[in-house]
Amino acid sequence: MIALRVENLVKTYKDFRLEIPELTLESGYIMGLLGRNGAGKTTLIKCILDLAKKESGQVFIFEKLFDSDEIETKQRLGIVMETPVLPANYKPKEIKQIFLAFYKTWDEKLFKKLCDLFEIDQNKKILQLSKGTIMKLSIALALSTKPDFLILDEPTSGLDPVARNQFIEILQSFVQSEEKTVFYSTHIVSDIENVADFVTIIDGGKIIFSASRESIEEEFCIVKGPAKEADKVPARAVLSMKKGSFSFEALCKKKEIERFLQPGFVVEKPSIEKFYVMLVRKDEKDDKVLEIL
Ligand SMILES: Nc1ncnc2c1ncn2[C@@H]1O[C@H](COP(=O)(O)OP(=O)(O)OP(=O)(O)O)[C@@H](O)[C@H]1O
Numbered sequence: 001m002i003a004l005r006v007e008n009l010v011k012t013y014k015d016f017r018l019e020i021p022e023l024t025l026e027s028g029y030i031m032g033l034l035g036r037n038g039a040g041k042t043t044l045i046k047c048i049l050d051l052a053k054k055e056s057g058q059v060f061i062f063e064k065l066f067d068s069d070e071i072e073t074k075q076r077l078g079i080v081m082e083t084p085v086l087p088a089n090y091k092p093k094e095i096k097q098i099f100l101a102f103y104k105t106w107d108e109k110l111f112k113k114l115c116d117l118f119e120i121d122q123n124k125k126i127l128q129l130s131k132g133t134i135m136k137l138s139i140a141l142a143l144s145t146k147p148d149f150l151i152l153d154e155p156t157s158g159l160d161p162v163a164r165n166q167f168i169e170i171l172q173s174f175v176q177s178e179e180k181t182v183f184y185s186t187h188i189v190s191d192i193e194n195v196a197d198f199v200t201i202i203d204g205g206k207i208i209f210s211a212s213r214e215s216i217e218e219e220f221c222i223v224k225g226p227a228k229e230a231d232k233v234p235a236r237a238v239l240s241m242k243k244g245s246f247s248f249e250a251l252c253k254k255k256e257i258e259r260f261l262q263p264g265f266v267v268e269k270p271s272i273e274k275f276y277v278m279l280v281r282k283d284e285k286d287d288k289v290l291e292i293l
Helices: 041-048 092-102 108-117 131-144 161-174 213-219 227-232 254-260 272-280 283-287
Strands: 002-013 016-026 030-034 056-061 077-080 149-153 181-186 198-203 206-212 220-226 238-243 247-253 266-268
Touching: 002 041, 002 181, 016 041, 016 181, 016 206, 030 041, 030 272, 041 056, 041 149, 041 181, 077 131, 092 108, 092 131, 108 131, 131 149, 131 161, 161 181, 198 213, 198 272, 206 213, 206 272, 213 220, 213 254, 213 272, 220 227, 220 254, 220 272, 227 238, 227 247, 238 272, 247 254, 247 272
Parallel strands: 030 181, 030 198, 077 149, 149 181
Antiparallel strands: 002 016, 002 056, 198 206, 220 247, 220 266, 238 247
């Protein structure tokens, strides 16, 4: 079963264009969506959920054209948005009643446990809660619906490190059931480093990488060496190169670089974080950070 399929999606704002020709996520897997600020992660998630109007393209959830008015599919989704929209004058216990009425699978015990863990005061109005607590409440609500498919847009932004770790542990136990699917957008790579089956990287509104997490280690490597030997690395092997006065560091395609390795080169496995940072860095601009100061 395919949990998510995006086809020919286009959405433009004044200075931004999101263009996703194709994106697929099989059910039972976790996909991490990585991208810099403004890369288009929230826009993509909003288009998937029909919260933003698509210019063109189609989104299928559980192999059905997604229609935000269609209750059956919506009841299978747990959604956490970067900026949760919860009614300011309601208390968590009142919002819970709305969820309870809509979601057949609502788990009251789980909601109570999550509220205790996250120290959410059920009697305060949303407008009296901190940003982090509102995010925790949004997470607790989404998980307590026992969804088949969690769609998370930067759920750990605004959480303190303790709450972030708690959330990652909860997520790990959530996905232990093999039928659960997660689409997780973040720019905190460590959040998905150990849990994602697939990694999709979006930059400037376009997917620049989408493959299994293992393929990063299998197909790519980091090559380091003296700056004067950087030109021995063939251009076709390089996805990104950072060159200093004394040394260079390059993200390379393993197959293309093997024959060209020199005795002074060091070859390392890329972590997701390293792979991502090397891939999305803008050569000139990102290397000149120190010159700004
Ligand atoms: N309602 C809007 N009107 C105009 N431009 C918008 C709107 N929403 C988003 N944008 C623009 O679209 C681009 C992508 O924004 P988006 O919020 O999708 O990025 P993001 O990857 O989620 O970033 P971040 O990590 O900072 O949350 C940005 O240039 C943003 O300014």
